[in-house]
Amino acid sequence: MRIFTFLTLLALSMAFTPLLAQQNRQGPPMISGTVVDKKTQEPMIGANILLRNQQDSLISNTTTGANGSFSIAYPRLPVFKLEITYVGFEKVIKEFRRGMPLELGEISIGEDSQLLGEVTIEGENVVGEMRGDTAVFNANAFKTRENAMAEDLIGKLPGVTIENGKVQAQGEDVQKILVDGREFFGSDPSIALKNLPADAIESVEVLDQKSDQSRLTGLDDGNYAKTINIITKGNMRNSYFGRVYGGYGADDRYSVGGNINFFNGARRISIIGMANNVNQQNFSSDDMLGVSGGVGGGRRRGSQGGGNFGVSQNNGIVTTNSLGLNYSDKWGEKINFTGSYFFNATENAILDNTNRQTVISEDNSQVYQESQISNINNNNHRANARIEYDINDKNALIIRPSINFQDNRSFTNLEGLNLDQNLDSLSDTRNQTGIETSGYTISNNLTYRYKFDKRGRTISTDLSTSWNERDQLTDLISANKDYVRNSFDTLVQQSSALSDGFNYNANITYTEPISEKSVATASYQIGNNKSAADQKTFQLANEQGIMVLDTALSNEFDNKFLTQKTGLGYRYNNEGLNINMNVDYQYAQLNNVSVFPTEGVFNKDFKNILPTVTMNYKNEGGTRFRFRYRTRTNEPSVNQLQNVIDNTNPLNLSVGNPSLGQSYNNSIFANISKFDMETNKTFFMFLLGSFTNNYIGTNTFVAPQDTLINNEVLLSRGGQITTPVNLNGQMSTRLFVNYGTSIPKWKTKVNLNPGVSYSRTPGIINGQTNINESIDISQGITFASNISKDVDFNLTTRGSYSIVNSSLQTALENNYYTQTSNLKFYYSPNDGKTFISNNVSHVLYSGLAEGFDQSIWLWNIEAGYRFLKNNKGELKVYVFDLLKQNNSVSRTISDVSVSDVYSNVMTRYAMVSFTYIIGKFKKSDLPADDRGGRPGGYPGRRPGGARSW
Incomplete structure (x- = not known):
């Protein structure tokens, strides 16, 4: 009876949530604008927009879209700060007071001159920067093999290790891996690492994520979880991509599987699956x-x-036989939803010999x-x-x-x-x-x-x-x-x-x-x-x-x-x-x-x-x-x-x-x-x-x-x-x-x-x-x-x-x-x-x-x-x-x-396998490498080859 009651209440809450969003669709006023590169005047895709109170506590945040534009809810505080950051570029901070205009128009940001001077290494990308307590790494600065996965890239980051499927960052166990700030198949770090392609990643953030209660109140309660947040490239956010593979080998060893991701702005659907008898798993x-x-x-x-x-x-x-589905979307201006389902079936034959003194x-x-x-x-x-x-x-x-x-x-x-x-x-x-x-x-x-x-x-x-x-x-x-x-x-x-x-x-x-x-x-x-x-x-x-x-x-x-x-x-x-x-x-x-x-x-x-x-x-x-x-x-x-x-x-x-x-x-x-x-x-x-x-x-x-x-x-x-x-x-x-x-x-x-x-x-x-x-x-x-x-x-x-x-x-x-x-x-x-x-x-x-x-x-x-x-x-x-x-x-x-x-x-076993990479992107969204390091990805080669890290 308790289970039935719980499921009924959960179903009702899920049903009424969209209705509540419709009732409030007018919502608070919005602050909007467009961020462009000061030099090229091209839109800056993926720039971080942060609203902070006078104590610098984060109120809310978003990122710029495919045309460099953004829109974020006005916090209705008498005084607050709007902060714009992008790796390798100057930080822009604007202070707002009640009554100031909310349509900001075009905001230009230029390259950070401090990153262009003292250390010059020819041909290298900007590795990263510190944004407050968050270490942000430029994915383009780390070379990975063709068709590599996220774990290949993240394993190269300074202070990050991956051993036997366990991820550590700065000496601590990573408890969550997010994708564009959202959970991906719950809190299991291994799934995102094994199912996202490395070339879909624009940057990687390593941070100590605060508790939900702390983030809502804006006050630090001392509860943290070591977290990696994967930021995808702008051209991947309106596309579908993935891979399928199959292999067969001696002693009837086999491995088949794949994943497909449908990204359409805030709405994202990911499907993963695998079947094998060679000890491969993509779950915790x-x-x-x-x-x-x-x-x-x-x-x-x-x-x-x-x-x-x-x-x-x-x-x-x-x-192993497994299948998973992840769905993420934004309903109106007020509701963010992420949900996932995962099934796995395993058969394990184990032989243990023990000696205990x-x-x-x-x-x-x-x-x-x-x-x-x-x-x-x-x-x-x-x-x-x-x-x-x-x-x-x-x-x-x-x-x-x-x-x-x-x-x-x-x-x-x-x-x-x-x-x-x-x-x-x-x-x-x-x-x-x-x-x-x-x-x-x-x-x-x-x-x-x-x-x-x-x-x-x-x-x-x-x-x-x-x-x-x-x-x-x-x-x-x-x-x-x-x-x-x-x-x-x-x-x-x-x-x-x-x-x-x-x-x-x-x-x-x-x-x-x-x-x-x-x-x-x-x-x-x-x-x-x-x-x-x-x-x-x-x-x-x-x-x-x-x-x-x-x-x-x-x-x-x-x-x-x-x-x-x-x-x-x-x-x-x-x-x-x-x-x-x-x-x-x-x-x-x-x-x-x-x-x-x-x-x-x-x-x-x-x-x-x-x-x-x-x-x-x-x-x-x-x-x-x-x-x-x-x-x-x-x-x-x-x-x-x-x-x-x-x-x-x-x-x-x-x-x-x-x-x-x-x-x-x-x-x-x-x-x-x-x-x-x-x-x-x-x-x-x-x-x-x-x-x-x-x-x-x-x-x-x-x-x-x-x-x-x-x-x-x-x-x-x-x-x-x-x-x-x-x-x-x-x-x-x-x-x-x-x-x-x-x-x-x-x-x-x-x-x-x-x-x-x-x-x-x-x-x-x-x-x-x-x-x-x-x-x-x-x-x-x-x-x-x-x-x-x-x-x-x-x-x-x-x-x-x-x-x-x-x-x-x-x-x-x-x-x-x-x-x-x-x-x-x-x-x-x-x-x-x-x-x-x-x-x-x-x-x-x-x-x-x-x-x-x-x-x-x-x-x-x-x-x-x-x-x-x-x-x-x-x-x-x-x-x-x-x-x-x-x-x-x-x-x-x-x-x-x-x-x-x-x-x-x-x-020992030998296997022959075939892999096919699935991918289709908007024609207007060229891959990051084809943009010469301009907006839509991290800044690529600096004039003179300078870098920050």
Whole structure:
């Protein structure tokens, strides 16, 4: 019923939104004008138009269209600024007062003389500039191969790295990639990178995007998300473009897919799809893992840390079928709409071999070895939307609904063996597990802001709701042997687990200006997280096949976590300096009701003071400093609270803890960065620190002899059971530095990136506290060419030495070293017609468990021929893993153990493929390269070859 109500309300809101837009189509008065190049008098396509208040906070923004014109709503403030920016050109700032004309006519902007003088490098484009806190890069300044994709271009930007599909900018994970300021298939960064052509990109912005509530109020609340905004070329904004491809190779390997984009001004439709059995994916891991259940002995409740050093991105052999649709439009002058739907179906065959060493006491340890073969089928549907409604100059609204349905089926064969420290066998298990899981999550977020007549006085609210349900059926057949007692037993079991939840969170914030540069805030927030879980487990009782309920493995409970928070804050905003300080008082109530097999009630209250401080500073020399101190609490999950034993692997049991409390986390972030436009040098350094009290760790019990758990479940000697428990003293820190410069003679950029990290993880093992500490020291260097679209290379290497210590066994040796290197080389001897490309990776492991140290070479090579008009057709031969050495090894360090895991990956195959580039543009919109660097793209070659970066 709740789902039906939610969908009905959502449908009604979607239906009435266009009507509201029609009712308000008269709207506020508009400021309009045309921006032209002062020298050539040609229209400047894609110039940024920004409206700012007297404190320089952004009110609204737009870009100029195909004829250089723009139109933007009058903000109805007594005084405000209109700012026009374009890379390589002078910034134009006009101050407006009430009563001034709104028709600005033609506005001419000239080239920035500061960019034409001191540094001259012949034949190079302007690399970029800083616009406030946003780094803007000129796409034309970075040479990419013919028919390259967005990830090829963005990976060349200073301070940006792409590794195993993960994007980092200025040392931080990129959480969003926007296209012309709009979401593209939700918040999944990988889709835009893999489906937009590089030659459609005019510029790339790297910024810290503020929260919706902060952007609506114009006040910085200290919440940021590292974001990349891709600005498309003017000639692409009224066109259609894309590509289709298909390939077939040895062992029936295939890969087909494509994408098509229809851009018509504000209205944009994109369709993507793919089908392959070569481990290619264009979606995030959330689609793979959303509601799937874990199987096998290596998985434990609670958190773990570690790193994957594998050359290949995807473990297992994956078959993928996916389809996506993205729609974006502007309805009238007040409503911006973006929505997407994505479906994917995957089949994955995984082989994992695990070696885990567990510290039991000062003079005792144990080894667990496991081999696991899994076949996993996953189907996922997800849809989301974003509706921005600028009702009038006082009221604004943002709505973000989303829905996700998932179905997952897995079958696993597992063999596990416990050995003592002398490597004598203690116990083993062989089992088969079949799991069927289905579930959904429906959520909605609404942000509303009201501005009073007094400048700076606002009231805003943010409301989020979420419903979820998860239904899981598990069949288990297990054969277990105890070597000490020389006994053997079998287990046939069926279980069903149903969980559902509903949560809401609402906050209201009031801001009151106390001076021209400072604002006081008051806020109240309430949140309630309700969940219910019901698990029933049945075991085979006799040879007649009768299944009986096992109460030791069954549980039913309801959980409610109510949180209320009130706070006061102060915000100071001056040119170059922004400071936010906030103190909240939080009162939380945990109510846990056990219904089966025993009835009981567990209540607990939590009272916390939560301070937050953020500071942003920039000087005239371009150096920027950011600091953030934040406190927060984290509540335990449903899985961690449910007091029911998971015996999927009889050698590695786990059980929840209904008396768990919330954890309290202190985190700091400090960042200093410098972009030198004259010398083309970049520098940034950041420090991250996290300190957690009441950390949700694990209490591990390793059975010294056969032990009954809860007087019903047998744990054989050497077997272990883990329980989540609150502990103090968990911490992690990381220091990362990046220094980039260029070698003009070689047309190559160099990046040095040393780093060091430290983690401290507490745990309990057989009643004793153990502290696992890990120190990681690393150094990397990258050489990236920027020669031409016909010659391109990238050489990178990074070494990392990890020191691992255990407080219970100080003599235990778990230090290890990894070295990862990669060389990419592309060459086309005849202007892109024929080409050859090599991608060689090497990974060295040293110090892992016996049999896991390896030296792996992965060599991928392709050669091809481009034909048809404008090289739109491409035929190539591709060989993956030419040396047949591809491999994947990972190490995980937890509170009481160190695990090494080997996983199967895709190995050698050869494929012949054909790609066709789709594209049609307006005749009046020449490609950027044909405009001589004039409006419609970034300014190309400067007189005398000067550049800013």
